[in-house]
Amino acid sequence: MTARPRILVVEDEPAIADTIVYALTTDGFEPHWCATAGAALEAARNSDAALAILDVGLPDLNGFELFKQLQRLRPQLPAIFLTARAAEIDRVVGLELGADDYVAKPFSPRELVARVRTVLRRVAKGASATPAAPGQHGFTVDDERKQIRFRGQALELARIEYRLLKTLIERPGRVFTRDELMNHAWDDPAASFDRTVDAHVKSLRAKLRAVAPDEDPIQTHRGLGYSLRELQ
Numbered sequence: 001m002t003a004r005p006r007i008l009v010v011e012d013e014p015a016i017a018d019t020i021v022y023a024l025t026t027d028g029f030e031p032h033w034c035a036t037a038g039a040a041l042e043a044a045r046n047s048d049a050a051l052a053i054l055d056v057g058l059p060d061l062n063g064f065e066l067f068k069q070l071q072r073l074r075p076q077l078p079a080i081f082l083t084a085r086a087a088e089i090d091r092v093v094g095l096e097l098g099a100d101d102y103v104a105k106p107f108s109p110r111e112l113v114a115r116v117r118t119v120l121r122r123v124a125k126g127a128s129a130t131p132a133a134p135g136q137h138g139f140t141v142d143d144e145r146k147q148i149r150f151r152g153q154a155l156e157l158a159r160i161e162y163r164l165l166k167t168l169i170e171r172p173g174r175v176f177t178r179d180e181l182m183n184h185a186w187d188d189p190a191a192s193f194d195r196t197v198d199a200h201v202k203s204l205r206a207k208l209r210a211v212a213p214d215e216d217p218i219q220t221h222r223g224l225g226y227s228l229r230e231l232q
Contacts, residue, residue, distance in 0.1 A: 004030040008049040010040040023109035037061035056083035076146045076159045098158040100187045122187045139169045160185050173230040
């Protein structure tokens, strides 16, 4: 019998949580409900959740900050933000942090479950069983573990950062537009923005400089996009 995917549900309103838990359970998932960010962090340490549904307005910690802490614990954990705040700036913040989707209250439980399935399906696509050999600039990509090493050091990458960098590594010298990078890295490219790509590239550059301060493998092409520099 196949194990049911475990979903971490972080929502402080019991009535909303009950609705989400019921919808997930009847659709074949195993929800784990937490009412606070602290409980969610503890659950993330001790469970193998496949995805997290995070309320932004939690009593003990902002949902965006909780997402950052979860990413440090589980860098590849997919997440969907659930919030009553539908303003564009909140949506932009969530997507720039690397969230996979953003659902505003009130919401349809069936739609939320459908989005969970869509994210999990996309996460599962394209896993390779064989680590790649070191390539341009000393990058090594292990797609099975969703890990990239740079100069022998494993990078702590959020899932979208991993996808962005992997896309650039696979085609050195090839200039990718922001739209192309969004199509490769985001589960819902239409929900993202050009500056979201720029924010993730900036984060990637900072992580690469922490390993090799004198190197800048990612090249900016103004008005076009980004590429991985080709070695001369």
